[in-house]
Amino acid sequence: MPQAVKPQAIVQCTPAPSRMQMPQGNPLLLSHSLQELLARDTVQVELILEKKGLFLKHVVYEVSSQGFKSSVYRWYNDYELEARGRALKRFVNLVAWHLLFSEDVVLKLFLSFSGSDVRNKLKESAQCFGDEFINCKLATRAKDFLPADIQARFAISRELIWNIYNSFHKLRDRAERIVSRAIDKAADLLIFGKELSATGSDTTPLPSWATMNSSTWGSLKQALKGLSVEFALLADKAAQQGKQEENDMVEKLNLFLDLLQSYKDLCEWHEKGVLHKHQRVLHKYSLMKRQMMSAAVQNCEPESVEQLESHIVEQENVIQTMELQNYFSLYCLHQKTQLIHVYLPLTSHILRAFVNSQIQGHKEMSRCGTT
Numbered sequence: 001m002p003q004a005v006k007p008q009a010i011v012q013c014t015p016a017p018s019r020m021q022m023p024q025g026n027p028l029l030l031s032h033s034l035q036e037l038l039a040r041d042t043v044q045v046e047l048i049l050e051k052k053g054l055f056l057k058h059v060v061y062e063v064s065s066q067g068f069k070s071s072v073y074r075w076y077n078d079y080e081l082e083a084r085g086r087a088l089k090r091f092v093n094l095v096a097w098h099l100l101f102s103e104d105v106v107l108k109l110f111l112s113f114s115g116s117d118v119r120n121k122l123k124e125s126a127q128c129f130g131d132e133f134i135n136c137k138l139a140t141r142a143k144d145f146l147p148a149d150i151q152a153r154f155a156i157s158r159e160l161i162w163n164i165y166n167s168f169h170k171l172r173d174r175a176e177r178i179v180s181r182a183i184d185k186a187a188d189l190l191i192f193g194k195e196l197s198a199t200g201s202d203t204t205p206l207p208s209w210a211t212m213n214s215s216t217w218g219s220l221k222q223a224l225k226g227l228s229v230e231f232a233l234l235a236d237k238a239a240q241q242g243k244q245e246e247n248d249m250v251e252k253l254n255l256f257l258d259l260l261q262s263y264k265d266l267c268e269w270h271e272k273g274v275l276h277k278h279q280r281v282l283h284k285y286s287l288m289k290r291q292m293m294s295a296a297v298q299n300c301e302p303e304s305v306e307q308l309e310s311h312i313v314e315q316e317n318v319i320q321t322m323e324l325q326n327y328f329s330l331y332c333l334h335q336k337t338q339l340i341h342v343y344l345p346l347t348s349h350i351l352r353a354f355v356n357s358q359i360q361g362h363k364e365m366s367r368c369g370t371t
């Protein structure tokens with residue numbers, strides 16, 4: 001088995017520098033191109049070994065990284081082997097292309113640590129980090145960098161990206177059908193050719209009274225055997241085209257959809273998490289203020305009033321923190337929106353590759369028919 005490159009430093013329970021550093025230049029602008037992001041690393045995931053246990057299927061994947069110049073093995077219990085491997089490859093590459101996550105110690109461990117206790121190392125490393133709001137130095141200042149109309153910009157961007165997601169989800173589904181038809185076509189052509197070959201190789205004796213001394217059947221059998229070779233070539237070309245389009249079109253569309261889905265997940269976290277908690281805190285604060293007014297009217301005990309005042313001050317601090325978290329969440333969405341647009345040129349590459357594949361496929365099928 002290939003030797004894996006071990007990381008030079010073992011996990012330390014301190015925040016990763018990439019999570020603590022302020023963005024260079026304007027913190028609202030992503031200055032990297034798609035080519036620069038893709039050049040950060042290329043991760044390959046290959047199914048190496050499958051072992052069946054009493055209850056679970058044990059699968060081994062080889063994960064190789066050009067950036068770390070490493071090759072390690074990762075074990076999983078799963079039944080959807082090919083789908084799991086492809087999803088793992090897409091996810092790890094998206095993380096490896098990220099400006100900050102690509103330098104995270106968790107990713108370095110996953111891609112380069114070859115010890116048997118890799119799972120424990122990953123857990124220990126992940127437990128060392130708190131919420132991004134706590135670790136990011138920009139978190140409490142996000143409001144200062146955001147435009148005044150950030151809420152309106154977020155609403156417009158969300159609608160646009162969700163529309164893009166819906167459109168490319170339909171394109172991906174159609175692409176899968178195209179690839180499936182190509183694979184089925186290859187299988188049908190191969191079976192067709194085998195049947196021609198079997199018929200052309202038939203050795204059943206033929207009575208002379210049936211042929212009336214004609215050589216038609218012999219000539220036909222020879223022609224059928226020749227055609228069987230042509231159909232085998234056509235089947236091979238169709239299979240190659242289906243496989244190429246699965247890798248160059250379907251999988252890259254899936255990668256783009258994974259990126260868009262992460263944006264949708266972030267939107268849901270912002271709206272159902274951060275905003276919802278903020279509203280609950282404001283509602284609780286409103287109830288406290290009403291209680292304070294009621295206590296003042298009813299001439300309650302000074303100790304009760306002081307305790308209520310103390311709770312109100314605490315709640316005001318919570319509200320201030322929640323407002324900062326809200327703006328930091330909007331900042332994250334702002335950055336994610338820009339990242340989506342950085343990746344948009346990938347779609348033109350995907351579609352161009354599909355057109356070229358179709359053209360080349362038809363040319364090669366035509367050559368097979370004329371040879």
